[in-house]
Amino acid sequence: MRMPYRTDMCRYQIVAAALPLLLTGWLVIDKSEALTTFGKTITDKPQEGPKAPPARPCSRQAECAGISSSSCVRTHYDPVTRCLCGDNSPPLNGQCEAQAKSLYHACANSDECNEGLICLMPNITGTAPPHLRVHAPQDKICLCDTEAGFNEKDHTCNDGDILKTSLFAIITVTCIRKILTH
Template sequence: MWCRLQTIIIPMILFGLSVPSVEGLGFSSFGKANTDPPEPPKPTAPPAPPCSRQAQCAGISGTSCVRTHYDATTRCLCGDNLPPVNGQCDGTQNKNLYHACSNSDECNDGLICGAPNITNNAPYLRVYQPTDKICLCDAENGYREREHTCSDADILKTSIFAIVVVACIRKFLVY
């Protein structure tokens, strides 16, 4: 059986390796030569303006003075951490961590609207006043801040523990 497979498979592999490639001949998969000129590069959105205080973003509707994990500069960003387009943000999105808010309904899941703890050494929180309210991790429900995001690792650990306990009880009851 193995010898038969070898006599069929080996010639097929060798034939596949010996067929010249047609990529350089200008053929597409539909048999049409690619003669279209390359498209010009699309303009990229300008970066959001830098800021050092939340008040500097007041002129750009829907923005907050925040620092993200991918940019060391605090900027006036929309709630989804993207720069405003034509000086405006899409008002329908919820806000990410550290964005200014007036109530928790404006914040993403796992976040609540509260006063920032500006007494710690986090430079990204120094842009706020003690009276400002921002979206923060909902610590009461198990969300913890880590690298500019909120993690629900405590909830996940509890869930895994519960699954293991239930599985052990079920296994015990079966025997």
């Protein structure tokens, strides 16, 4: 004689135990790593196309005036200020296609800046970092929107991202707990 209730309960417990492991694995595995069916990491690197030439160095925003929609900015991965497009890519044939602008890019209003950024005049004094001194005192640039919880650290606005990640984790854990208690 078969006991259907007990079998169904065992299946449920297996699924409930496997779900957190699958979610953890999904969050931990780097997107660039692919696994074979035998669990071996594929070590072949994808072929990269030709790299764009680096953008020209600049020391003042005015030096980038000839390249439409570019700004004299420094990124976290390059210690040199360069004329870059709003997405921090180098201009292609003297043109920028990026519409939204990243941190430190020249702007006219906040609609031009990415999410978490606001268009303001920076406080440029003698103690300002060198990458901000490329702008004239009247220039407006995209800066972290501190009122919305975004704070600058290492040339990025990061607390807003931490908040979004934390909310995602809370929602995920809450859903898993509800599944396990039913």
